[in-house]
Amino acid sequence: MPAFSLGASVVFADIDPVTLGLDAADIERRITSRTKAIVVVHYLSHPADMDPILQVAAKHGVKVIEDVSHALGGLYKGRPLGTIGDVGAMSMMTGKAFAIGEGGMMVTRDQTVYERAIAFGHYERYGSNIETPELQPYIGIPLGGIKYRMHQLSSAVGRVQLKYYEERIAEIERAMSYFWEGLSGLPGIRPHRPEAGSGSRNGGWYAARGRYEPVALGGLSVTSFCAALRAEGVLSVSPGCNLPLHLHPFFHSADVYGHGKPTNLAHANRDLRQPVGSLPVTESISARLFALPWFKHEWRDQIDEYVLAFRKVIAQHQELLAVDTGNPPTLGGWHFFNHSSKKD
Numbered sequence: 001m002p003a004f005s006l007g008a009s010v011v012f013a014d015i016d017p018v019t020l021g022l023d024a025a026d027i028e029r030r031i032t033s034r035t036k037a038i039v040v041v042h043y044l045s046h047p048a049d050m051d052p053i054l055q056v057a058a059k060h061g062v063k064v065i066e067d068v069s070h071a072l073g074g075l076y077k078g079r080p081l082g083t084i085g086d087v088g089a090m091s092m093m094t095g096k097a098f099a100i101g102e103g104g105m106m107v108t109r110d111q112t113v114y115e116r117a118i119a120f121g122h123y124e125r126y127g128s129n130i131e132t133p134e135l136q137p138y139i140g141i142p143l144g145g146i147k148y149r150m151h152q153l154s155s156a157v158g159r160v161q162l163k164y165y166e167e168r169i170a171e172i173e174r175a176m177s178y179f180w181e182g183l184s185g186l187p188g189i190r191p192h193r194p195e196a197g198s199g200s201r202n203g204g205w206y207a208a209r210g211r212y213e214p215v216a217l218g219g220l221s222v223t224s225f226c227a228a229l230r231a232e233g234v235l236s237v238s239p240g241c242n243l244p245l246h247l248h249p250f251f252h253s254a255d256v257y258g259h260g261k262p263t264n265l266a267h268a269n270r271d272l273r274q275p276v277g278s279l280p281v282t283e284s285i286s287a288r289l290f291a292l293p294w295f296k297h298e299w300r301d302q303i304d305e306y307v308l309a310f311r312k313v314i315a316q317h318q319e320l321l322a323v324d325t326g327n328p329p330t331l332g333g334w335h336f337f338n339h340s341s342k343k344d
């Protein structure tokens with residue numbers, strides 16, 4: 001969405017059904033001479049498969065922006081997420097695994113990119129120490145017109161939190177591993193996590209999902225599977241993941257800046273809108289995912305109770321099939337904090 005404010009357009013590529021990150025082959029099919037950058041989300045705390053994406057980017061001379069907001073502290077083949085592409089962007093808003101209030105961080109090892117970011121979004125920090133020649137005439141003015149920096153208090157909170165973050169995500173990793181060990185050998189469910197020994201790891205297990213294989217449970221829908229778990233008291237499970245963003249009307253019809261046409265087409269030389277059916281993996285993945293309880297502590301007695309509930313539901317999947325009404329037409333979605341003056 002921020003691409004719109006830069007006069008850029010957005011084209012979505014499909015995802016890999018295992019990592020749930022971008023599929024490099026599908027990215028390559030969509031690259032044109034006008035493509036500037038690939039934005040890779042390390043989705044649901046799992047690292048995207050970066051090597052093939054970097055290869056495609058290098059071949060076509062486009063930049064790679066990693067969005068690490070779901071996977072803070074994650075690793076890809078031993079490398080910290082956010083340090084692999086040209087730029088790493090990290091939201092650290094309230095809900096994330098590393099939460100500091102409202103704020104985020106951008107990392108890059110490219111001095112020009114760094115200075116362009118400062119020039120774009122800082123007021124009274126964009127001074128004569130800027131080395132990039134093409135930015136020097138504009139010193140003093142935030143080129144993006146908006147002061148983007150975070151509130152200092154969030155930054156102060158974050159600097160303290162950072163000292164503990166490795167320790168905290170190590171405990172989350174132990175707790176989530178203990179949970180999945182308790183479920184090993186059961187049909188139909190598997191963790192969405194990198195292979196052991198790959199050097200990759202989930203980052204804080206933010207918004208983590210279990211992978212769901214309906215055929216292994218006689219075709220039981222993920223909706224009924226989650227409903228049964230909720231009936232057992234596991235209230236933190238729900239089917240699916242985020243809705244497919246390429247189908248959101250924002251990318252089809254919103255005219256944000258008054259161009260007299262959809263903003264996503266305002267600077268495009270063709271119709272970039274992606275209709276239903278254009279990203280088959282993305283559009284069908286929700287039937288094969290469910291949200292997990294997010295264990296922050298290795299409290300084994302409590303985790304054991306969750307494991308028991310999962311075991312019970314899976315053991316009785318035949319009985320559940322008899323009352324399974326299937327999945328609704330749309331699964332998953334976002335959690336909204338509604339703006340409302342009414343009392344909920």
Ligand SMILES: *Cc1c(COP(=O)(O)O)cnc(C)c1O
Pocket residue numbers: 041067068069070091092093103104
């Ligand atoms: C939370 C999130 C953002 C937005 O972060 P803000 O700090 O709310 O602007 C962007 N990308 C991903 C993947 C996120 O999860």
